[in-house]
Amino acid sequence: MEQLTIKTSTHDYPVVIDQGLRFKLKSFLNKDYPSIYIITDSNVAPLYLDDVYNALKANYHVSYSIVPAGEESKSSRVYFDLMTQLIEAGVDRDGLVIALGGGMIGDLAGFVAASYLRGIDYIQMPTTILAHDSSVGGKVAINHPLGKNLIGAFYPPVAVLYDVETLQTIPFQEIRSGYAEIAKHSMIHTPPFWEQIKPVTLDESLSDATLIRDLIHGINVKAAIVERDEKEANIRQFLNFGHTLGHAIESELGYGKMTHGEAVAIGMLFAMELSEQYFSVTLPIEAFHNWLKRNDYPLTLPRLSVNQLMTRMKRDKKTKNQTIKMVLLKTLGEPVIIDMEDRSLRQQLEAFLEKMVIR
Incomplete structure (x- = not known):
């Protein structure tokens, strides 16, 4: 297992690189979260959503949303729909968002976490090589029709868990x-x-x-x-x-x-x-x-x-x-x-x- 620590003005967080991290997720949670909300996309969900969900469901109240794969989902419409779904699921200020997917999901779910109830915890679980860059550093955003990533925030995650097994299935x-x-x-x-x-x-x-x-x-x-x-x-x-x-x-x-x-x-x-x-x-x-x-x-x-x-x-x-x-x-x-x-x-x-x- 490879691990390094990112230091930020608000908190430090680990970046962990290993095989099978999606099955060990509970060991990386530093709080007893009353609710956990997984956000993933239609490509990743059939492959890894059950693994993450099953790793948590015995100990936490877990809900999830699946958005269409592709950059088009980094939109104000999908963002607002996700906010509605978190409200309906009863996620409160002590809740946790898990961003399970590539860079698009990391940006989108991270911005949801940054702005929901003025900010709740989130974990990045990148599933693409590209996300090695976007998942580290706390930049989260959605796109505007006039430009990419124009609506966003600096909001670091509480952890980045890079399960390299998930890279075996990317196109x-x-x-x-x-x-x-x-x-x-x-x-x-x-x-x-x-x-x-x-x-x-x-x-x-x-x-x-x-x-x-x-x-x-x-x-x-x-x-x-x-x-x-x-x-x-x-x-x-x-x-x-x-x-x-x-x-x-x-x-x-x-x-x-x-x-x-x-x-x-x-x-x-x-x-x-x-x-x-x-x-x-x-x-x-x-x-x-x-x-x-x-x-x-x-x-x-x-x-x-x-x-x-x-x-x-x-x-x-x-x-x-x-x-x-x-x-x-x-x-x-x-x-x-x-x-x-x-x-x-x-x-x-x-x-x-x-x-x-x-x-």
């Missing part, structure tokens, strides 16, 4: 999505560990040992940054490398058309190109592009409106005074936040998208 697209975030961590960390990720092939040859190694490395990067900047006032924004354009592409295509990690991978390519031009440096763009291609990441896009993407990028949480801020790399392991001038950014974005357009 290839989700493996790909999660490894994009691991690649991101490998490039912003000091020292960088991109050379460790570069040879990884995301197919049947991906061993549990390699996966667990990379998960732990990624979580450690996230934890170290979050502890130094809990509320994203400074260096935590480095974790948004690739996300400014990535989020804009996700929103512009419509949630669900491309996974978060796939969009972020394209955003990272763009940020690396900008970095080379801005700092006159050489980054492993070709090696990263080849890694993406070898692992079947989507590297083409329909023709998108540059004006619309720029507008969406200006709604990014880093943006101030309508100035788009980009996380760039002076070199691998040295991220910086740069204010981008509209005209130059537009020209470079147009040139970048032209290379990505489906002919």
Whole structure:
């Protein structure tokens, strides 16, 4: 079992990585909760809901909701429906929410917990590789039609329980999505560990040992940054490398058309190109592009409106005074936040998208 502790301004919480944690859940509850509410999705429920429910039902009053799988469920409608269901289930201020699923469920259920009765405890039980990033750090949110994660809060869980057995059933697209975030961590960390990720092939040859190694490395990067900047006032924004354009592409295509990690991978390519031009440096763009291609990441896009993407990028949480801020790399392991001038950014974005357009 691997375990580390995340320190926050309100409380510390453990991140536990092991096999079969869903069967041992009771041993990780630090309170005698009068009621527990599990929130999961239609993909995860048939696989793991019974395991979690049965691990708790003998000792707790347990209820659950199953929302449709997909980013579309991170909406105000689904959020409000869940609030109603918690009220009807009689969950009070001493209750506990369990977020059982990938990043979408973690964000959605975490925001429900953050805002229900002004905040109740919740546990993250991530079931995807991507959620190694989103489950740690306490950022919870839902989407708005005009932008991703625009409605949310900083609200740390009381525990993150990462049962690696649940990764055995995720589709290839989700493996790909999660490894994009691991690649991101490998490039912003000091020292960088991109050379460790570069040879990884995301197919049947991906061993549990390699996966667990990379998960732990990624979580450690996230934890170290979050502890130094809990509320994203400074260096935590480095974790948004690739996300400014990535989020804009996700929103512009419509949630669900491309996974978060796939969009972020394209955003990272763009940020690396900008970095080379801005700092006159050489980054492993070709090696990263080849890694993406070898692992079947989507590297083409329909023709998108540059004006619309720029507008969406200006709604990014880093943006101030309508100035788009980009996380760039002076070199691998040295991220910086740069204010981008509209005209130059537009020209470079147009040139970048032209290379990505489906002919």
